[in-house]
Amino acid sequence: MDSTMIIIAGIVGLAIGFAVAKFMEKGKASKTIANARKDAAQILKEAKIEGENIKKDKILQAKEKFLELKAEHEKVIIGKDKKIGEAEKRTRDKESQVSSELAKNKQLNSQLENKIKEVEHTKEFFEKKQAEVDKLHKSQVQQLEVISGLSADEAKSQLIASLRDTAKSDAMGYIQTTLEEAKLTAQQEARKIVINTIQRIGTEEAVENCVSVFNIESDDVKGRIIGREGRNIRALESATGVEIIVDDTPEAIILSCFDSVRREVARLSLHKLVTDGRIHPARIEEVVKKTEKQIEAEIIEIGKRTVIDLGIHGLHPELIKAVGRMKYRSSYGQNLLQHSREVAKLCGVMASELGLNAKIAKRAGLLHDIGKVPNTEAEMETPHAILGMQWAEKYGEKPEVCNAIGAHHDEIEMKTLISPIVQVCDAISGARPGARRQVLDSYIQRLKDLEEIAFGFGGVQKAYAIQAGRELRVIVESEKVSDEKAAQLSFEISQKIQTDMTYPGQVKVTVIRETRAVNVAK
Structure with missing residues (x-):
């Protein structure tokens, strides 16, 4: 019983304690809620104040932007108004000018009408006078026919016959005198033009030959060039097509070939091999191939430099290459490129003296001997003038240039005045003393x-x-x-x-x- 009471008392105590705790917690929660409400009200008040401030700032910014846009718009409007005003001014000026022109045209039309009336009146007057003159002439002709006993047609025939005989005699005398004067003048002018042309061109004498001398530092190099059992020299001759003569000439090797390009390739290849020191058949073939490419590039460069020096434009690349190859060709000992440059200058001067196109004449003079540098064996059988003309036609040269190239040895008919100029200048360049060794010897003889x-x-x-x-x-x-x-x-x-x-x-x-x-x- 006592334990039960004690338990009940404990339970009651616990219930009372729990109730008291709940009461105290409820009071504390009420206080917390009140504080929270107070804080929330304070936050709302502050947020409202801050919102008002932000609203005022945005309104101020919007007003400033509006004013700025308004100022820019007013500036644009002012500019457009200014342009419109200028356009209106120009329009008024044009209207004033047009009105002035209209008034002037009206005045001119009035004057023209008056002139037309005067001309018509004068025409009528002259027609009347012409009729009177015709009538008077007819009556006088009738009187003359009666007096002379001849009709007008018969008298006209007799007069024409008499005048024809007299005119024929006078004309023959005049023609004879004119022809004699023309021949004398033509000979003098032709001689003067040729002499002036020759005097204005300074040229060199022939120096080309069929051998080249390769100088070496010592005779020991000769053995290395010959190689064991002659392998090196045979490989070099086979690769270049040049005869290499190694004799007792001190510190020199002779390269012999009719083709100047091959000789130059051999000379440069020997120079590279001797400088490098490695001389054997494989190296020789490699050096010769590189040298051939170098010579090809040099030929193109020479052709370009030549046409630039002569002021010739628009030449086909293949023709430029042919011009460059002429440096390594000779004709009777005369360098072909030097000869062609000389002929081009002579043609330009002579064409200028005669009042012809100097550029076309110079072009034809430069290209007149390109047929002397054929590419194939078949082309070598064609006369060089005809071959050069075919090349010029193939690469788009003008007809007068093609005709001058083909006709400079009279193998085709000359059709333009440029053709005889090229022929004459070619003869001047080739036949002058010292131009060619063979010509020099035959000249003296x-x-x-x-x-x-x-x-x-x-x-x-x-x-x-x-x-x-x-x-x-x-x-x-x-x-x-x-x-x-x-x-x-x-x-x-x-x-x-x-x-x-x-x-x-x-x-x-x-x-x-x-x-x-x-x-x-x-």
């Missing part, structure tokens, strides 16, 4: 032969071959040769030269007979 032919006739005292063998002046003894005999002697010498000699162009034979009366005063 031709001078001797001309003088010997003259001395073969009786009465000849002196003979001089002048003007590069183009003229032979013969001085005769006046006691043995008369004036009639001098003319006959000139003809006989010219026929002898024509029969016995071969020469370019023509030879003029001049016989000079001088009569002197000499007395001595003692």
Whole structure:
């Protein structure tokens, strides 16, 4: 019983304690809630104040942006108004100008109408006068027919016949005089143009040959170039196509070949091999191939530099390459590129003197011998003038240039004035003394032969071959040769030269007979 009471009392105590705790907790929660409400009200109040501040700031920013946009808009409007005002001013000026022009045109139209009326009035007056003149002329013709007993057609026929005979006689005399003057003037002008052209071109003499000398530091290098059992020199000759002569000439090796390109390839290859020191067949083939590529690039560069120096534009790359290859070709000992440059300059000067197109003439002069550098064996059988013309046609050159190239040795007909200019300049460049070794030798011999032919006739005292063998002046003894005999002697010498000699162009034979009366005063 007592334990039960104790338990009940404990339970009651616990219940009372729990109730008290709950009461105290409820009071504390109420206080917490009140504090929370107070804080929330404070936060709301602060948030409301901050919102108002932000709202005011945004309103101020919006007003500032509005004012800024308004100012920019007003500036744009002012600019547009200014442009519109300028356009209106220009329009007013145009309207004023148009009104002025209209008034002027109206005045001119009025004047034109007055002039037309005056012209019509004058025309009517002249028509009346013409009718009166025709009537008067007709009456006078009738009177003349009655007086002369001839009709107008018969009189006209007789007058025309008489005038025709007189005019024919006068015309023949005038034509003869004009032809003689034209021949004299043409010869003088042609001689003047050719002489001026030659004088304005400075050229060099021929220096090309068929051998090159490769200098070495010592004769020990010769053995290395020959190689064991001659392997190196055979490989070099096979790769380059050049004959290599190793003889007793001190510190020199001779390279012999008609093709200057091959000789140059061999010379440069030898230089590279000797400088490098490695000389064997495989190395030789490698160096020769590299050198050939180097020469090809150099040929193109030479062609480009040549056309630039001469002021020639628009030349096809293949033709530029052919021009570059001409440096390594020679004709009778004369370098082909030097000859072609010289002909181009001569053509340009001569065409300018004659009032023709100097650029086309210079172009034709440069290309006239490109057929001398063929690429294949088949092309070598074609005459170089025809081959050059075919190349020029293939690569788009103008017809006058193609004709000049093909006709400079008279293998086709000349169709333009450029063609004879190229032919003449080619002859000037190739036939002048010293241009070609063979020509130089034959030139000296031709001078001797001309003088010997003259001395073969009786009465000849002196003979001089002048003007590069183009003229032979013969001085005769006046006691043995008369004036009639001098003319006959000139003809006989010219026929002898024509029969016995071969020469370019023509030879003029001049016989000079001088009569002197000499007395001595003692």
